[in-house]
Amino acid sequence: xxxxxxxxxxxxxxxxxxxxxxxxxxxxxxxxxxxxxxxxxxxxxxxxxxxxxxxxxxxxxxxxxxxxxxxxxxxxxxxxxxxxxxxxxxxxxxxxxxxxxxxxxxxxxxxxxxxxxxxxxxxxxxxxxxxxxxxxxxxxxxxxxxxxxxxxxxxxxxxxxxxxxxxxxxxxxxxxxxxxxxxxxxxxxxxxxxx
Amino acid sequence: xxxxxxxxxxxxxxxxxxxxxxxxxxxxxxxxxxxxxxxxxxxxxxxxxxxxxxxxxxxxxxxxxxxxxxxxxxxxxxxxxxxxxxxxxxxxxxxxxxxxxxxxxxxxxxxxxxxxxxxxxxxxxxxxxxxxxxxxxxxxxxxxxxxxxxxxx
Numbered sequence: 141x142x143x144x145x146x147x148x149x150x151x152x153x154x155x156x157x158x159x160x161x162x163x164x165x166x167x168x169x170x171x172x173x174x175x176x177x178x179x180x181x182x183x184x185x186x187x188x189x190x191x192x193x194x195x196x197x198x199x200x201x202x203x204x205x206x207x208x209x210x211x212x213x214x215x216x217x218x219x220x221x222x223x224x225x226x227x228x229x230x231x232x233x234x235x236x237x238x239x240x241x242x243x244x245x246x247x248x249x250x251x252x253x254x255x256x257x258x259x260x261x262x263x264x265x266x267x268x269x270x271x272x273x274x275x276x277x278x279x280x281x282x283x284x285x286x287x288x289x290x291x292x293x294x295x296x297x298x299x300x301x302x303x304x305x306x307x308x309x310x311x312x313x314x315x316x317x318x319x320x321x322x323x324x325x326x327x328x329x330x331x332x333x334x335x
Numbered sequence: 336x337x338x339x340x341x342x343x344x345x346x347x348x349x350x351x352x353x354x355x356x357x358x359x360x361x362x363x364x365x366x367x368x369x370x371x372x373x374x375x376x377x378x379x380x381x382x383x384x385x386x387x388x389x390x391x392x393x394x395x396x397x398x399x400x401x402x403x404x405x406x407x408x409x410x411x412x413x414x415x416x417x418x419x420x421x422x423x424x425x426x427x428x429x430x431x432x433x434x435x436x437x438x439x440x441x442x443x444x445x446x447x448x449x450x451x452x453x454x455x456x457x458x459x460x461x462x463x464x465x466x467x468x469x470x471x472x473x474x475x476x477x478x479x480x481x482x483x484x485x486x487x488x
Contacts, residue, residue, distance in 0.1 A: 258451070259451050259452055259453055260345060260450055260451040260453065260468055261435070261451045261468075262369035262370045262371060262381075262435075262436065262449075262451055262452075263395065263433070263434070263435050263436075264395065265395050265433065266435075295367065315380075316367070316379065316380055317367045317368075317380070317381050318367065
């Protein structure tokens, strides 16, 4: 088996590598004609992972599998999972993205519910003790960029939640809705919560 | 003019014949004032009962609302009937006597209300807005009509 030393770029940003295998050997593999290329791709990825040349994420990408499916492929071949700093960082980054996306969706849902349920009310009791509003407040500091971004798009009564989460009233001197909104947005910019 | 067709669906006693929509404000401007400010003839601030909506929740008492209106020249009175030389305000309270809304009597004899952060409407009677959302109009205030120069007539 020879690896082509002139690897060719392919459309998805990867490289095309040609393997030269004699026909007799190829025919003895327990693989159908349509399966050979795909299986070799996975086998190579597993082998490179086992040798420590590729991280789990890199090897899964090479195999064209998600990390769970690649983990199954490793288990089928008796290759133990290596869990070093690289893998830990990959898991952490993936977890952070997933958590952030989930939090954003939950915030959107609760903010919509809060606005719908309190739009008829001027009462602070109704507006601030609304269940959806309280659940947003319970998100704590993680909700700050979401709240400030919402306040940036449309004026809404976020001042109470902001003050309770931050622990300070950044619009203490403001006398009007517009002034309070401007003060919180300015703080949000300075604190890098919003752009 | 914005679509107010949602109003009868939100208040059980109001009908399309007993109210009319009078605002064409966008949501952006409508959230800058509320029913209390509107009842006192103001449309530049949010009062609950005074100042911005970040004041402590325990200020939601009839006494605090009456005091806020007193500072604007109002005094308590017995009812919401038209009275020559006076403008009147009605405060709606829930079953626990917590203020929920306010409306202002216009010289024409109809009432005007700002509905939360939504539209301003005119309604023929106070009971048009009574029910689960705002409770009942139970507290009435009046002040002398001011001339265009701001003098009490």
